[in-house]
Amino acid sequence: MTEPEPVVELTGITKRFPGVVANSDVHLTVRAGEVHAVCGENGAGKSTLMKILYGMQQPDEGTISVGGEVVELRNPQDAIKAGIGMVHQHFMLADNLTVRENVLLGAEGLYGMGRKARAKLAELSDRTGLHVDPDTLVENLGVADRQRVEIVKVLFRGARIVILDEPTAVLVPQEVDALFETVRSMQADGYTFLFISHKLDEVRAIADEVTVIRRGTTVGTVDPKEVTSRQLAEMMVGSELPSPETRESTVTDRPVLRVSELRLDADDGDRSVLDDVSLTVRAGEIVGIAGVEGNGQTELVETVMGMRKASAGTVELASSGGELRDITRLGTLARREAGIGYIAEDRHRHGLLLRQPLWSNRILGYQTREPVSSGRLINPAAARQDTERVVEEYDVRTPGVEVLAGALSGGNQQKLIVGRELSGEPVLLIAAHPTRGVDVGAQALIWEQMRAARHNGLAVLLVSADLDELIGLSDTIRVMLRGRLVSEADPATVTPTELGSAMTGAGEEAA
Amino acid sequence: MSTVMEKPDPTVTTSKRRLPGWARGALWAVVAIGVLSTASYLTDMPILTSSDTSQTALRLGLPILLAAIGGLWAERAGVMNIGLEGMMILGTWGSAWGAYYGGVWVGLAAGILFGLLGGLLHAVAVVTFNVNHIVSGVAINLLGLGVAQYLATLVFEPISGNPRESPPVAKFDTYSATFLSDWLGALEDEQRVVLSDVAGLLRGLVTHVSPLAMIALLLVPASYFILWRTRFGLRLRSCGESPVAAESLGVNVYLHKYIAVAASGGFAGMGGASLVLLEGGADYLENQVNGRGYIGLAAMIFGNYRPSGLLGGAALFGYADGLQLSGGGAAVLALCYGAVLLLAIIVVLQLIRRHWWAAAGGVAGAAVLYWIYWTNDELPSDLIPYTPHFVTIIVLAVAAQRLRVPKAIGQQYRRGEDT
Amino acid sequence: GCAKDSGGDGNQAAGDGGGGEPGSCVTNEAPAAPENSKKEQTTEHGDIDAGDLKIGLAFDVGGRGDASFNDAAAAGVDRAVEEFGAEKGNESPAAGSESEAAKEQRLRQMAEQGNNPIIAVGFAYAEAVRKVAPQYPDTEFALVDDNSVDAKNVTPLVFAEEEGSFLAGVAAAYKTSECQVGFVGGVQTPLIKKFQAGFEQGVKAAGGDNIEVKSEYLTPAGDISGFNDPAKANVKSKSMISQGSDVLFHAAGASGQGVFEAAATNDALAIGVDSDQYKQKTLADVKDVIVTSMLKKVDVAVFDYIAAVAEGDPGDLPERFDLSVDGVGYSKSNPAIEDVTEELEGYKKAIVDGDIEVSDTPQG
Amino acid sequence: MINWRTALLPPALAIVFAMLLSSVALLISGANPLEAFATMGAQLFHGNTAVSTVNLAIVYYLAGLAAAVGFQMNVFNIGVEGQYRFAAVVAAIVGGWMQLPPVLHVIAILVVAVASGALYALLPALLKVYRGVSEVITTIMLNSIVFGIVAFLINPEQFGVLHGNNLSTEEIAPSGRIPGIPLGEAGTLFGFVVIAVALGYGYWFMLNRTRFGFELKASGESKTAAAAGGVSAKKMTLAAMLISGGVAGLVAMPELLGRDYVYAMTATQGYGFTGLAVALLGRNHPAGIAFGALLWAFLDRSAVSLESIGIPSEIATIMQGTIVLSVVVAYEIVRRADLAAEQRRVGRAGNGRPASVAEGGAV
Numbered sequence A: 001m002t003e004p005e006p007v008v009e010l011t012g013i014t015k016r017f018p019g020v021v022a023n024s025d026v027h028l029t030v031r032a033g034e035v036h037a038v039c040g041e042n043g044a045g046k047s048t049l050m051k052i053l054y055g056m057q058q059p060d061e062g063t064i065s066v067g068g069e070v071v072e073l074r075n076p077q078d079a080i081k082a083g084i085g086m087v088h089q090h091f092m093l094a095d096n097l098t099v100r101e102n103v104l105l106g107a108e109g110l111y112g113m114g115r116k117a118r119a120k121l122a123e124l125s126d127r128t129g130l131h132v133d134p135d136t137l138v139e140n141l142g143v144a145d146r147q148r149v150e151i152v153k154v155l156f157r158g159a160r161i162v163i164l165d166e167p168t169a170v171l172v173p174q175e176v177d178a179l180f181e182t183v184r185s186m187q188a189d190g191y192t193f194l195f196i197s198h199k200l201d202e203v204r205a206i207a208d209e210v211t212v213i214r215r216g217t218t219v220g221t222v223d224p225k226e227v228t229s230r231q232l233a234e235m236m237v238g239s240e241l242p243s244p245e246t247r248e249s250t251v252t253d254r255p256v257l258r259v260s261e262l263r264l265d266a267d268d269g270d271r272s273v274l275d276d277v278s279l280t281v282r283a284g285e286i287v288g289i290a291g292v293e294g295n296g297q298t299e300l301v302e303t304v305m306g307m308r309k310a311s312a313g314t315v316e317l318a319s320s321g322g323e324l325r326d327i328t329r330l331g332t333l334a335r336r337e338a339g340i341g342y343i344a345e346d347r348h349r350h351g352l353l354l355r356q357p358l359w360s361n362r363i364l365g366y367q368t369r370e371p372v373s374s375g376r377l378i379n380p381a382a383a384r385q386d387t388e389r390v391v392e393e394y395d396v397r398t399p400g401v402e403v404l405a406g407a408l409s410g411g412n413q414q415k416l417i418v419g420r421e422l423s424g425e426p427v428l429l430i431a432a433h434p435t436r437g438v439d440v441g442a443q444a445l446i447w448e449q450m451r452a453a454r455h456n457g458l459a460v461l462l463v464s465a466d467l468d469e470l471i472g473l474s475d476t477i478r479v480m481l482r483g484r485l486v487s488e489a490d491p492a493t494v495t496p497t498e499l500g501s502a503m504t505g506a507g508e509e510a511a
Numbered sequence B: 001m002s003t004v005m006e007k008p009d010p011t012v013t014t015s016k017r018r019l020p021g022w023a024r025g026a027l028w029a030v031v032a033i034g035v036l037s038t039a040s041y042l043t044d045m046p047i048l049t050s051s052d053t054s055q056t057a058l059r060l061g062l063p064i065l066l067a068a069i070g071g072l073w074a075e076r077a078g079v080m081n082i083g084l085e086g087m088m089i090l091g092t093w094g095s096a097w098g099a100y101y102g103g104v105w106v107g108l109a110a111g112i113l114f115g116l117l118g119g120l121l122h123a124v125a126v127v128t129f130n131v132n133h134i135v136s137g138v139a140i141n142l143l144g145l146g147v148a149q150y151l152a153t154l155v156f157e158p159i160s161g162n163p164r165e166s167p168p169v170a171k172f173d174t175y176s177a178t179f180l181s182d183w184l185g186a187l188e189d190e191q192r193v194v195l196s197d198v199a200g201l202l203r204g205l206v207t208h209v210s211p212l213a214m215i216a217l218l219l220v221p222a223s224y225f226i227l228w229r230t231r232f233g234l235r236l237r238s239c240g241e242s243p244v245a246a247e248s249l250g251v252n253v254y255l256h257k258y259i260a261v262a263a264s265g266g267f268a269g270m271g272g273a274s275l276v277l278l279e280g281g282a283d284y285l286e287n288q289v290n291g292r293g294y295i296g297l298a299a300m301i302f303g304n305y306r307p308s309g310l311l312g313g314a315a316l317f318g319y320a321d322g323l324q325l326s327g328g329g330a331a332v333l334a335l336c337y338g339a340v341l342l343l344a345i346i347v348v349l350q351l352i353r354r355h356w357w358a359a360a361g362g363v364a365g366a367a368v369l370y371w372i373y374w375t376n377d378e379l380p381s382d383l384i385p386y387t388p389h390f391v392t393i394i395v396l397a398v399a400a401q402r403l404r405v406p407k408a409i410g411q412q413y414r415r416g417e418d419t
Numbered sequence C: 001g002c003a004k005d006s007g008g009d010g011n012q013a014a015g016d017g018g019g020g021e022p023g024s025c026v027t028n029e030a031p032a033a034p035e036n037s038k039k040e041q042t043t044e045h046g047d048i049d050a051g052d053l054k055i056g057l058a059f060d061v062g063g064r065g066d067a068s069f070n071d072a073a074a075a076g077v078d079r080a081v082e083e084f085g086a087e088k089g090n091e092s093p094a095a096g097s098e099s100e101a102a103k104e105q106r107l108r109q110m111a112e113q114g115n116n117p118i119i120a121v122g123f124a125y126a127e128a129v130r131k132v133a134p135q136y137p138d139t140e141f142a143l144v145d146d147n148s149v150d151a152k153n154v155t156p157l158v159f160a161e162e163e164g165s166f167l168a169g170v171a172a173a174y175k176t177s178e179c180q181v182g183f184v185g186g187v188q189t190p191l192i193k194k195f196q197a198g199f200e201q202g203v204k205a206a207g208g209d210n211i212e213v214k215s216e217y218l219t220p221a222g223d224i225s226g227f228n229d230p231a232k233a234n235v236k237s238k239s240m241i242s243q244g245s246d247v248l249f250h251a252a253g254a255s256g257q258g259v260f261e262a263a264a265t266n267d268a269l270a271i272g273v274d275s276d277q278y279k280q281k282t283l284a285d286v287k288d289v290i291v292t293s294m295l296k297k298v299d300v301a302v303f304d305y306i307a308a309v310a311e312g313d314p315g316d317l318p319e320r321f322d323l324s325v326d327g328v329g330y331s332k333s334n335p336a337i338e339d340v341t342e343e344l345e346g347y348k349k350a351i352v353d354g355d356i357e358v359s360d361t362p363q364g
Numbered sequence D: 001m002i003n004w005r006t007a008l009l010p011p012a013l014a015i016v017f018a019m020l021l022s023s024v025a026l027l028i029s030g031a032n033p034l035e036a037f038a039t040m041g042a043q044l045f046h047g048n049t050a051v052s053t054v055n056l057a058i059v060y061y062l063a064g065l066a067a068a069v070g071f072q073m074n075v076f077n078i079g080v081e082g083q084y085r086f087a088a089v090v091a092a093i094v095g096g097w098m099q100l101p102p103v104l105h106v107i108a109i110l111v112v113a114v115a116s117g118a119l120y121a122l123l124p125a126l127l128k129v130y131r132g133v134s135e136v137i138t139t140i141m142l143n144s145i146v147f148g149i150v151a152f153l154i155n156p157e158q159f160g161v162l163h164g165n166n167l168s169t170e171e172i173a174p175s176g177r178i179p180g181i182p183l184g185e186a187g188t189l190f191g192f193v194v195i196a197v198a199l200g201y202g203y204w205f206m207l208n209r210t211r212f213g214f215e216l217k218a219s220g221e222s223k224t225a226a227a228a229g230g231v232s233a234k235k236m237t238l239a240a241m242l243i244s245g246g247v248a249g250l251v252a253m254p255e256l257l258g259r260d261y262v263y264a265m266t267a268t269q270g271y272g273f274t275g276l277a278v279a280l281l282g283r284n285h286p287a288g289i290a291f292g293a294l295l296w297a298f299l300d301r302s303a304v305s306l307e308s309i310g311i312p313s314e315i316a317t318i319m320q321g322t323i324v325l326s327v328v329v330a331y332e333i334v335r336r337a338d339l340a341a342e343q344r345r346v347g348r349a350g351n352g353r354p355a356s357v358a359e360g361g362a363v
């Protein structure tokens, strides 16, 4: 096999932020037509490097060459001209604009805004599996479709080099497969990909080459066919690849959460987003909810948390004495006080106050409880102290507790949240996608903590799109489809593929 | 700190079928005219739908409309513009100055130019220096006032002998569609229910219309077209929705914001010019803008950041203002009566939709209004001048709002610094 | 077809009910005019030397050049400077939304800088003068439009607005041919209500119940925008004209321009206020409709006051500048008023003689 | 955590910058900038200007606090203007009518003022929370409507009194007044200053020490995150609006109870709008707001002082606008300079080594 020549070469890239060196002397060579993965821990500097390649940030040192020529990318426009496109880790979409507007934005010159553009858009939608009306607002799309819109955006601009920054973090296996199919077919057409993911199996499945970044600098480049995921992880962190398996069962027969016949009507009132949902979680048990995004998992969690008002049905929670108490009419705060901890699926929207320091975030949700509060008054000193404890115990990498939460890397934000939610001595933990976008090291830590808590009798309701995580952690798995709990699976026997087909309803139709 | 108005919760997805915007607007207009004509018939107050009323509505609503369009451009690009007032003031000075030396069209151009300069200043502060949008707006209101006074003393006083006023300046001629207007006039005089009312309202809009009014009215569809149908407009709006995304797609966010805010100032300046250059206007007169910039901003939000909506807001305000000025308390009472009718319709609708609470609220509101109508021959004269303000609040309270605020409004965006 | 509207054929003015000829609505005979109506009434001040006076002028909002009472006060000072050789001291106008303390500060500042006398224009200064005057007992203060301050060194300069407006009402009664006239007030303050009161009584005196008076205001007390909104005044006036009024008297400050323009485009007449608006430069376009103006001679009062201070006895001034001392009056610069001056002079004499008493609050 | 350089350098820069800009305007109009600045500075040492500046600043401070409470919760209470005027007229009427022993009388008036201010904010709050109507519109409308209400209430047919040509409410008896703090020649400081300082402290305490303040800030920053933490955005919006209105109710009280004792037709307007700018100038921090209020009051006073050397008030207005803009621009410039310096510092300290990443973010 003759080596194709490099299309992208980054040499000696250094980028400093206030307080942090994000990239330091990074070298990266990508050859034409390959899928080149970049791996590294949270905060290792992957996104920064990609943003530099996409012209969104300027390197302090180093050179970039594209197609053999040294280029200066002062802004995304330069990068687009050089044939580079980027799908960002956090979607760069304007919610209030339509799909078409989002795609056309900035590229109106290519096909105009009329029929030609429509045709091109339809063609690309087809190719990427985006089956929505181009005039719907992006606000109304689910994550997978948003992801596709992002890819369509890149292709629409005629990019030949496509950067995918953690595109799979929010996708279910079927969607990941669909994405990979797209990638492969495009690869065959001569596109080049830069691919970032924390899921090392995926990396090995799709990549032709892997570059590992540690602490802002390149550690080395390997052939994924020749390394195991474990070896890759070791390159990244120098530790073993953890697995989410639970060995011995700690399930008791004491119910902690009982949801009965829960119904939630949509806001416009003519359909149900939750229909007749009943489930029980016992002390020491982890109940996993599987389901394709948008089938009611979010709503279930938010209804149990009291953030949405159930239209019918009851939610009961065990009090300290052990007997169940009806909490259907309580507000979110009262439910939290009754002993529910909550790891929200979207940490930026529901988990953190990004512009507040860490210690302030420690108070959120616990503003009425010791040690951070005495009911009416907040105790900042105690909050700082307890946050330091969380930082210590949960290995949150931060210069201090005065740092704004928004400045932490995603994994560390998540560890902070897990630490906080387990600090209130909950009887029930509701964890939605607890390790989404989190690197392997942090993932291991979070799993470890959850297992430990479960061992101490904690009941956990786990929602996750990561089926390995779901199978590995849960004692029972329930599958959610169109607002109903349709089937149950034994994590000891079920495979991700089976689970995946149950989630899409394939199993149901067959039955 | 960024001050953001109520953001719609995206988790609340309304998947319900809805009429397209223009159809709903038309429906509302039909309902409004129906209610007004019924009220005018039942209370024997032809002024509710006379051609004079619609003409004054147009005239009083015009500066507000232009200010609102100015607001629309800025806010769609993500920049809050509290400074509309100051930009309008600059516009009044500029247009008087231009018109004195070069006639109405030069006056209009100068008014736009002066407003535009105010807008540019706002842009420099807000876009380049990341100043809080409200602080900058308040400062521009101060500067607009101060600069206009300063220039008036410098330039106008030697001519007019009065530092607060300009000498008389040329005004726009007005035009009538004579044939149409006569025909409508005949219809109006026939006093036939609804038909005559519609004729009256329409006739006011085709007689004594100045080119400036026509331009202003055309700016509504033009703004829609530019902002929603062109590439420039798409880019501009993307800056108000997600500047980071826009930047990542190669849109020059700073440039678009600059253009939008400058245009915003230009429209506000035009609004100022409309105070000066229309027949019966004031020439330049200190303090003549008198809060219209703020009202324009309100009309724009009233219209949910949309051209057609803000036209409705400005028209409503102008209509109610004209009505209270020419009809006084009696006309306002008749309007109350109209509101009762409107509420009755809404209550029926809510009952059909089984929204019991909303219906009950409607009944209560209608009862209060009817009680006011029934027990008063004259409303307290001190409150009548504020009829348009009351009407605005009542309409909003009844219609409620699902505001679609540009997402990134008020955000202090810096290239390369996300979140 | 689309046609340009020519000048003044707008909305056909003033309905078509009512009378016809000017004067036809008048029912009551005017009192006899005095023999010698041309008598010069201004007091003679002989040779006063006011060289040691430095006159401070604290204006209300608007200031010099506002073509209203501020300007009139300034004119009085200018005349005193010219005739008595007084020194012109500081002058400054109030800002639109300035605080009470700013007014006090202004007066204090003037006193400290040696201004004496200090003339505060407008009743908004009442509180400030009440506070500051006692602190500078050697400085004389004059307060225009307010007599509620009781201090040795404060001289109120107040006017019988209702008497001047009465004559405006008489003029309106003679000029209307529709037997309906109107009053447009800017802001509904007690002061402006005096204009309304006098006007209504004047109309009644000449026309009895035959002439209807409509009085309307743009804004209520405290909302001074009514003095600055010609557009609204224009709309209001147009509607009054279309409802049948054909002579409008305004006391609406700068909004008056809107009244004049409404009159000009709709074949009606108007009466100005405060100063002779027929001669005002900014109104040159519409001056023909301004038959007369009710005059409030702040300039005369200020001038007389300065003379009195120079002579050492400001207490000597009239308690109120009314018709008898020519503190108020009407203008004759527009020839259109000539045919009724005889009657106006008759009413004026009757008021001066006390045969007619004019109330300063609106009746009914 | 106070960084004096970032706190104090910007205003200093701003003043220099604003002086330069204003000099241009002054020179064009033929005035001597040096003389103008000297006069502005000297006014503070003259008569009672310094004290009356502080007195005015107290009023602005209250307006600023009122606006800031709203900003904390992301509500744009542009209606401070209407709320304070409504409260002032109601409190003045009730205060003039009441007969109570000294301290009680004052307390009663203040309670009425707070309640009326909150009441006037209630409608926009309810409409916002239950009907989704933007508070910006409703409060702008209510700002105008208050003119009518004041005129109505102050009419002699209702509760007003006519003196001279002015209309006002009944005078409040001495028992209902707040005595000033006499400073001899320099004038009399409003006794209300004590309350204002207490209120500033209360504001700080509420935001930083109480659960309620925490919830307010949290909800203001992220409604969704706060909701997940058990904070109802509706409740917080209502509370913020009502508190903001309540504080606005106090805005006119220093003058009413400390100097005027009546609320008159000619009473000053516009404190509410100033309050918005003052709050943002001070970045919603109580000390910052105090600074903003003093600055603004100083500039207001300067307008009158400048008259004495023949500089027209519009120049003062222009200077005011310029200075306000300069202050905020200067903050930004200093911030950027700091950022760049920090970046350089990191570069030097780490010498290109990723040392700081270890403490910053990387695992």
Ligand SMILES: Nc1ncnc2c1ncn2[C@@H]1O[C@H](COP(=O)(O)OP(=O)(O)OP(=O)(O)O)[C@@H](O)[C@H]1O
Residues within 6 Å of the ligand: A017, A018, A020, A021, A022, A040, A041, A042, A043, A044, A045, A046, A047, A048, A049, A089, A407, A408, A409, A410, A411, A437, A439, B416, B417, B418, D357, D360, D361, D362
């Ligand atoms: N705009 C910025 N300002 C300051 N620091 C930044 C900025 N962007 C990134 N950083 C810092 O640079 C470091 C590298 O961040 P980067 O986003 O490249 O990490 P990453 O490898 O993509 O992590 P993750 O896997 O969590 O996405 C982090 O420590 C982060 O705090």
Ligand SMILES: Nc1ncnc2c1ncn2[C@@H]1O[C@H](COP(=O)(O)OP(=O)(O)OP(=O)(O)O)[C@@H](O)[C@H]1O
Residues within 6 Å of the ligand: A042, A043, A047, A089, A090, A406, A407, A408, A409, A410, A411, A436, A437, A438, B417, B418, B419, D361
């Ligand atoms: N203004 C900022 N100051 C400091 N660090 C920042 C800033 N903006 C972003 N960062 C850091 O840059 C890194 C990259 O941000 P990005 O949005 O790409 O991913 P992330 O927050 O790590 O996402 P995820 O939560 O999915 O892991 C993050 O670690 C974030 O903490």
Ligand SMILES: [Mg+2]
Residues within 6 Å of the ligand: A046, A047, A048, A089, A165
């Ligand atoms: Mg990243």
Ligand SMILES: [Mg+2]
Residues within 6 Å of the ligand: A042, A089, A409, A410, A411, A437, A438
């Ligand atoms: Mg991440």
